[in-house]
Amino acid sequence: MVVSPNPNQSKRPSRLLPLVLYVTIALVVLPVVIVASSLLTPSTVVWRHLAQTILPMLLGNTALLLLGVSAGTLVIGTGLAWLITAFDFPGRRQFRWMLVLPMAIPAYVMGFIYMALFDFAGPFHTFVRSTWGQDAYFPQIRSGWGAILVMTLTLYPYVYLLAKAGFEEQAGSNFEAAKALGSSKLRAFFTIALPLARPSIAAGVALAAMESLADFATVRYFNFPTVADGILRVWHGMMDLGAASELAGLLALFSLFLLLIEHRNRGRMKYYQSRGKLPGIPVVRLGGWTAALATLCCALTLFAAFGLPLLQLLVWAVRELAILTPAVMATYWRLAVNSLTLASLAGGLVVLLALIVASLSRLSGRRTLQNLSRLVTIGYAIPGAVIAVGILLPLAFLDHSLNIMTSELWGFAPGLLFTGSLVGLMYAYIVRFMAIAYSSVDASMEKITPNTVLAARALGANARRVLFDVQLPLIMPGVLAGAVLVFVDVMKELPITVMMRPMGYDTLAVWVWQMAAESLWTSTALPALIIVLVGLVPIKILLEASSAGDKKHIG
Amino acid sequence: MNKKHLFAGLVVLLVIALFGVGLFVGRANNRDVAAGQVINIYTSRHYGVEPVFQEFTKQTGIEVRFTTGSDAALRLRLQAEGKHTLADMYIAVDAGNLWLAGQDGLLAEVQSTILQNNIPANLRDTNNRWFGLTRRVRTIMYHPDRVSPEQLSTIEALTDPKWKGRLIMRPSTHSYTQSLVSSLIAAHGNAGAEAIVRGFVANETILIDSDTRILEALAAGQGDVAITNHYYLGRLLEGNPNFPIKVFWANQGDRGAHVNISGAGITAHARNRANAIKLLEWLSGPNGQELFAGSNHEFPANPKVAAHPIIAAFGEFKTDPLNIGEYGRLQKDAVELLNRAGYR
Numbered sequence: 001m002v003v004s005p006n007p008n009q010s011k012r013p014s015r016l017l018p019l020v021l022y023v024t025i026a027l028v029v030l031p032v033v034i035v036a037s038s039l040l041t042p043s044t045v046v047w048r049h050l051a052q053t054i055l056p057m058l059l060g061n062t063a064l065l066l067l068g069v070s071a072g073t074l075v076i077g078t079g080l081a082w083l084i085t086a087f088d089f090p091g092r093r094q095f096r097w098m099l100v101l102p103m104a105i106p107a108y109v110m111g112f113i114y115m116a117l118f119d120f121a122g123p124f125h126t127f128v129r130s131t132w133g134q135d136a137y138f139p140q141i142r143s144g145w146g147a148i149l150v151m152t153l154t155l156y157p158y159v160y161l162l163a164k165a166g167f168e169e170q171a172g173s174n175f176e177a178a179k180a181l182g183s184s185k186l187r188a189f190f191t192i193a194l195p196l197a198r199p200s201i202a203a204g205v206a207l208a209a210m211e212s213l214a215d216f217a218t219v220r221y222f223n224f225p226t227v228a229d230g231i232l233r234v235w236h237g238m239m240d241l242g243a244a245s246e247l248a249g250l251l252a253l254f255s256l257f258l259l260l261i262e263h264r265n266r267g268r269m270k271y272y273q274s275r276g277k278l279p280g281i282p283v284v285r286l287g288g289w290t291a292a293l294a295t296l297c298c299a300l301t302l303f304a305a306f307g308l309p310l311l312q313l314l315v316w317a318v319r320e321l322a323i324l325t326p327a328v329m330a331t332y333w334r335l336a337v338n339s340l341t342l343a344s345l346a347g348g349l350v351v352l353l354a355l356i357v358a359s360l361s362r363l364s365g366r367r368t369l370q371n372l373s374r375l376v377t378i379g380y381a382i383p384g385a386v387i388a389v390g391i392l393l394p395l396a397f398l399d400h401s402l403n404i405m406t407s408e409l410w411g412f413a414p415g416l417l418f419t420g421s422l423v424g425l426m427y428a429y430i431v432r433f434m435a436i437a438y439s440s441v442d443a444s445m446e447k448i449t450p451n452t453v454l455a456a457r458a459l460g461a462n463a464r465r466v467l468f469d470v471q472l473p474l475i476m477p478g479v480l481a482g483a484v485l486v487f488v489d490v491m492k493e494l495p496i497t498v499m500m501r502p503m504g505y506d507t508l509a510v511w512v513w514q515m516a517a518e519s520l521w522t523s524t525a526l527p528a529l530i531i532v533l534v535g536l537v538p539i540k541i542l543l544e545a546s547s548a549g550d551k552k553h554i555g
Numbered sequence: 556m557n558k559k560h561l562f563a564g565l566v567v568l569l570v571i572a573l574f575g576v577g578l579f580v581g582r583a584n585n586r587d588v589a590a591g592q593v594i595n596i597y598t599s600r601h602y603g604v605e606p607v608f609q610e611f612t613k614q615t616g617i618e619v620r621f622t623t624g625s626d627a628a629l630r631l632r633l634q635a636e637g638k639h640t641l642a643d644m645y646i647a648v649d650a651g652n653l654w655l656a657g658q659d660g661l662l663a664e665v666q667s668t669i670l671q672n673n674i675p676a677n678l679r680d681t682n683n684r685w686f687g688l689t690r691r692v693r694t695i696m697y698h699p700d701r702v703s704p705e706q707l708s709t710i711e712a713l714t715d716p717k718w719k720g721r722l723i724m725r726p727s728t729h730s731y732t733q734s735l736v737s738s739l740i741a742a743h744g745n746a747g748a749e750a751i752v753r754g755f756v757a758n759e760t761i762l763i764d765s766d767t768r769i770l771e772a773l774a775a776g777q778g779d780v781a782i783t784n785h786y787y788l789g790r791l792l793e794g795n796p797n798f799p800i801k802v803f804w805a806n807q808g809d810r811g812a813h814v815n816i817s818g819a820g821i822t823a824h825a826r827n828r829a830n831a832i833k834l835l836e837w838l839s840g841p842n843g844q845e846l847f848a849g850s851n852h853e854f855p856a857n858p859k860v861a862a863h864p865i866i867a868a869f870g871e872f873k874t875d876p877l878n879i880g881e882y883g884r885l886q887k888d889a890v891e892l893l894n895r896a897g898y899r
Contacts, residue, residue, distance in 0.1 A: 396635035422577035519767035
C-alpha cells in the first residue's frame, strides 16, 4: 500500500481503500468540527462583551507571540543548522546532536523554571540588585518577551532539525557554482542554500507557530493572555462553554489558513532533490575568533535552552532526594509506568494512522484527496483542552446510547466504555498529534519519486520487492521519527491527559502540573527530570535513524 | 493489488488491537475501582489530600481513589458521564465552583445532623448539597520594614494612589481574584465594585500568578503590600520562621475579612453514597478537620476544632458573614467586571 502514484493504478481503482481513508480523516477532523460548528450559533452577547474588553488585547498578544516565536525559531533554528552544516569548529560534532535536546523539556516546565530563576525574587535579579542597587535595571521576565523567549527556546529544535535536513540533502554543486560565479558565501547562502531548504524550514516554523497558538500554560505563567488563554477565560471564568468553543473555532479556522499558506509555499517549491551520493555543501573549517564565535553561539543556545533548566531541576531534585520517602518513590514509579504506557500506545497508534492517511491518499493519485488529507494536521493548533471537550461530548453520547441499548436488549449496562477507559484519551492524542506523525511520514514518502518505483520495476522487481526492499526502507526513518516525536509529546502532554484520563490514572506531567500550580517546585523536580530523561532516549534514537546514511526524514 | 489490501488490512487490525489494549487497561482500572469498599473522588484540591485519605482508610478500611483536575473540566466530565459516573464525591477549592456544581444538578442533598452540627450555616449550601470543610482568608500582606499596620485598613483602601506601583495581586484568571471581586460586588454593587477594581488597575498593580511567588516578591521588595490567601504565608513560615512578611486582617472595621472555602458534596449519581457521606462526616469532625485543614494551614470550618499553631499566631479576626454561595452566583459578573476594568 505504500506505492506512489503508479501508472497502472488508474486501471482498477479500489473502493475499499478510499473508504478507509475517508473514515480516518473524518474521525480525526470530527472533534474540531464539533467545536467549530458552534460558530454557526454565535453568542452575540458574549462576543460584544469580549470585543469591547479583552478581545483586542488577546488578538494583539497572539499576533505578537506568533511573530516572535516564528522569527525566533526561524533565526535560531536555521542559523544553527547552517553553522553545523557548512562550517567546522570545535565541538561541532557534539553540538550537531545536542542542539536537539531542549525538545525534551516541556514548555510549561521551562516556563516555571525561567520564572523561578529570572523574576524579581529569583537569584539573578536578586544578585543584580545586591550588586548595583535596588533600582538596577533588569528585564521583566513576566511579559510577552518572556513568553516568546521561553517558547522559542523550547521550539527552535523543530526548525533546527528540519533546516539541517534541508541543508544536508542539498547537492553541493549548486552552491559551488554560485561561488565560482563570484558570489560571496553569504550571498550563496541567501540565494541558493536557503531557498532550496525553504520547504523544510517553513514546515518547521509552521509546527512551532501552531504549537505557540495552542499553548495556554506558558502564556499564563507570563501573564500574557492569548486567544488560547481567552478560550479558558471564557469557559472557566464566564462559564460559557459555547462561547469558548466559538473562540476555539476561530482559532481552528486561523490555523487552517496557516496550513494553506504553508502548503502553497511548499507546493510551489517542490524539488525532487535527493543528492544521493553526490557531495553536499562543502564544509569550511573555521579558525581563530570565528571558530570561537561559532562555538559560543551553539554553547549559549544549548545552555539557555537545556543546561540552565536541567541544572535548576537537579538542584531541586537533590533537595527532594534528601526527604524522599519510599511511599513517594512508589508514587513516582506508578506515574512513570502510566506515562510510558500512554506514550507508547499513542506513539504506535498515531503513526499507524498517519501511515494509512499518507499512503492511501498518495495511492489514490488524486490531488484533491491529498489536499483533503492534510486536514488531519489541524488538531495541532487547537489547545488540548478544547480537543478534549470536542471528544468528551460525542464519546459520552456514544457511551450513554450504548448503555441504553444494551440495558434494553440484554438488561445490563457496561458502564463508560469509551470515556472511562484509555480509548477517549488515545482518540484525543490522535487528533492533537496527528500533524507531527503525518508530516514526518508524508515527508519521507515525498522522497520516493515516481521514478524510484519505475526504476525498481524496470530492473525486474515485483510489487512485493518494491514494497519491502525499496519503499519501506525509504520511509522507515520517517515512520520511526514520527512515532518517537509523538511519544515525547505525549510524555509532556497536559490538558488532554488531565481531562480525559480514567479515575486515578495520573501521569508524570499531571503531577508536575499539580505541584507547579502550588509553587511546590522541589516536588516537581524528580518527575520533571524523568520526563526529560525519557524524552532524551527517543531523541537519541531519532538522531541516529536520521543520520544513518543520508536519509533525513523528519518533518 | 491484493498485497496492498493485505498490508492495509494488517495496519487497520493493528490500530484496532492497540485501541483494544487501551480499552482493556482503562476498564481493568475501573473494575478495580468499582468493586468493594471504595470511594471515588473528583477533586480540584490536589495538595495534602493523600495523607488525609490514607488516615481515613486506616480507620475505616474504605479505600479512597481520586482524580484531580481543574474545576470546570471536572464538572463538565461529571455532567457528560451522567448516571454512569464513577465519582461519588466532588471536592473543590472555591465556593463558586461548589455553587455551580449544585446549580447544575451534579450534587445530591445530604441530610446529616453531624454535618449540620459541625459546619456553620454560612459555610454550607442552603439546600445541603455542599459543605465547606476549610476556611481560607484572602487578606492583606505587608513588609513591616516598609509599611506599618496603621497605614492599612481595608481591601478598598488599597486603591489609594499612595499604593501606586507598590501593590501585588493575582491575575483575573484565578478564582481567588474572581471570588474577591464577587465579595466586593456583594458589598458595593456592580458600579461600586468596578470603581474599586479600576482603582487597582490605575495603581499599576503588579500581577503574579502564584500566591507563594507574590509573598516572595514582597519579601524581595518588588512591592510593599499584597493580597494573598493566609495559608501561603503559613506554609512559608513553616519552612523559614524568619520569613519577613506579616499578615493584616482586612476590613475589620466593617464587614470583616474575605473568606473562601474548600469543600465537598456527594455526586447526584454516587454509587458508594453511604461511604462517601461517612467520609464527608469524618472530614467535618475533629480528626479529619485537623488533618485536612491543618496540613495546609487553613482554618477548620468546624469552630470546635483548633487552628494550626502557626496560623493561630496570626491572631483573632472577624470574617465577612456573607453566605459564600454568593461567590458562585456573582462569578460571571465578576469576570465581566474585571474584563471591563482592564484588570488582566
